[in-house]
Amino acid sequence: MGTIRFFIDGREITVTEGETILEAASKNGIYIPHVCHHPDLKPAGMCRVCVVEADGLLVPACRAPAAAGMVVKTGGNLVNKMQRLAVELLATNHHDDCLACGKNNACKLQEVAQYVGVDKQRLTRFQAQELRPVDDSNPFISRDYNKCILCGICVRACNEITCIEAIDYAFRGYAAKISTLSDKPLQDSKCTSCGECMVRCPVGALLPKGGVQAAYEVKTVCPYCGCGCGVYLSVREGKIVGVRGDRESKVNEGELCVKGRFGYSFVNHAERLTAPLIKRNGRFEEASWDEALDLVANKFREIQAEYGPESLGGLSSARVTNEDNYLFQKLLRSLGSNSIDHCARL
């Protein structure tokens, strides 16, 4: 595919043929407000916030391909008016309690409203009268319909990324909402709680339960299955408070499953072993490291002296690091025993 040249607000832009106006603009650092577009998903063109004027016609920038010589205007009376209307329509039934919202400062709606400018009073007559109940059935994800702007990113993520297809649009008018089959709570649907919808939700409609902001993040690898997904652990006050998929990882490109995204609270669990234990008279008693290690070393020595070096065996773990595993087999082999195995066979 060749390259073409076209113009955005008088600036000449060169792009690959087939790219949309929005893609071309963002690659060249030109902001066009948009809400329902997500770079991981196919363009939908539903919210109409990204409307621009291309060769005199109003088009959604997220779906309209750039054409050679095309003249695009991202502003002007008509475009501004249309964009503002689109944003106001989205905002009308959005329950805005921004300071208490988990999405505050990371909200797409805030972002476009700030850019476009809205008048909340203009459309109050279209506001729904009652707040809807929040779906709290899922242990990890909370769904607040009052914040949902029906952009459909969650539906597309569920269809296009994970192919689980647990949710879709249902009902009409004020009753319209994103729903599971038969409008059951998320918990009783085929949703697997992977959270791919949640991480892409542009507003506070889908949020992790009990989510807090991290003090810092550390890049590492998920401890569950053999996929080895790249993750960032969010940490605050010495505790893990969240996980996000590493988009740079060639394994998962940011995607995660329910265990990888939410299954980390075992790390800070109260039942973690915190001190060496020695069994005396059938009961465990806490001991110092020196005491425990001396006991282990002496016992190994005694048993090997009596029954030969091969009487000592070791089971290593498919869960600990390479360095741990390497040193473990080095220990046993250095003590004269090759009886080392692990549960690869299980």
Place this chain on the structure above:
Amino acid sequence: MVGLATTTGSGAMTNPISDIENCQAIFVIGSNPTENHPIIGYRMQRAVKKGAKLIVADPRRIPLAEIADVHLQCRPGTDVALLNGMMHVILRYGLENKEFIAERTNGFAQLKEFIMEGYGVESVAAITGVPAAAIERAARLYATADTAGIFYCMGVTQHTCGTENVLALTNLAMVTGNFGKPHAGVNPLRGQNNVQGACDMGCLPHVLPGYQPIHSDGTTYWQRMAGQAEADATDIISALEFDYYGKTPQSVPANKVSDHLRAKFSRAWGVELSDVPGRTINDMFHPNPRRWCKALYVVGENPVLSSPDSEHVRAALTALDFLVVQDIFLTETAELADVVLPATSFAEKEGTFINTERRVQRVRRAIPPTGQSKADWEIVQALAKRLNLPWHHQSPQEIWDEVRQLSPHYFGGMTYERLDRQGLQWPCPTEDHPGTPIMHRRSWRGETDKFACGIGQFSTVDYRPLATEKPDEEYPFVLTTARKLYHYHTRTMTGKVEGLNELLNEERMQINPKDAQRLGIGANDTVRVSSARGSVKTRVAITDQVPEGTVCMSFHFAESPANVLADPAICSMSVISELKVSAVNIRKSKRQV
């Protein structure tokens, strides 16, 4: 692992995970990726949306079977017959890749004769219970796709015939030329985050790190102890793999390679290494107590729940003179220990993991250790010091550099600096080597395509009907085991995550609606499942995911430990337990929970 290594010279996933989405055909056998490897499951489903053909072979109607072009619902334990039947179709219609076979493989004529004689589709249909038309369709879809990837998991390997299953799969891939190119290959999906690494680091009784053989004679510990004649089979696989990167002096004959390697490690570690073969995990818990160790050091494992015939394992552990368990929680196994050592979790230490596609990735410390817990390597180092061993490791990075130095054919070029962002896939012998996303292809130096062991070897594998425990009057059901999306292994970790317990908090044995009706079992009933080895209680889930006569349990829950029931019979070649097929009976529990 043994199976894939025999044929091709290496026993790991041949292609990267990122390849899956653009496969033209995907053959999933004995694997349930949407639950056990969800990220891979996403990619397979996306491939199907893009037009890939999907073939699923599984006794259960797993979720992927719902979108498959063909679902081969074979009887448990009949995979070899099924795969040979597919091979028969490919050869009968001349769909094999003649060029690839001529250039890169050995033993095709023999295989063809063997298959054409014994595995006509009709007879295979009779053995497997899969309609002949479905076998034909699957074989054609697989063989006519430009790129076709095979993906398998414990459903293939956890059988007494596990090695044969893998050999038959590898035959299919070789006969169609699906090696050494993108979006193809034979891909075992490893179940645990670092199971590949534990193997690669030499936590196996017969090999040192990097699969360098510790002895050359192919005997087991027990044969050696009994003074049996040394078998003349040399560990040619590893030796050749080693040769490929030109690191072994050519003057060393194959049966002396292990002496050479042992000497290398002995020098590096400052000790004299023993060439006595080690016990496998099955020896450690063998029915004959004379095979057990006297002392056992268990790190991060819970064999009481994860090994077959749990009661027996418990007895074997209790009988030890001394048991040390090192873990992050007081597991069922740790409770039996004399000493328990507190280890750090993955979030509290530095190091590397190796994933199922051979990618070595950095693990980093995010939080300080809990309580007095220490990293596993620190504990091992402290013990080594007390046992007067002459090594003093200061950091994971330093340990890794020793791994690189002693297994250069796999890891030589993988410095921590190079692993920093995305990791590297082994083999990566030198610091200018880019790593190996796709195995068995033209090397980075531009040599011709070849297998790690030079040339691909076809094997003739026969279906053995006796490889599985047969259901009979007393035990009329076949029990197969599986894992669930919401939990992991024995729930040491996931059981401590409240939300995951909320999503799934008890065992639900899958049973077919017709069987349930016959036994008068209702949707929320509790049943007692018994095998020749033991019995457990569990609630049921009535579903046509399992065919009539087959039931399926996980081994996640201590309250319903399926492995109490499992058959500890083992695969003769790779010593994997028969966890996937046991004969059981089912009685409705009198007292409902």
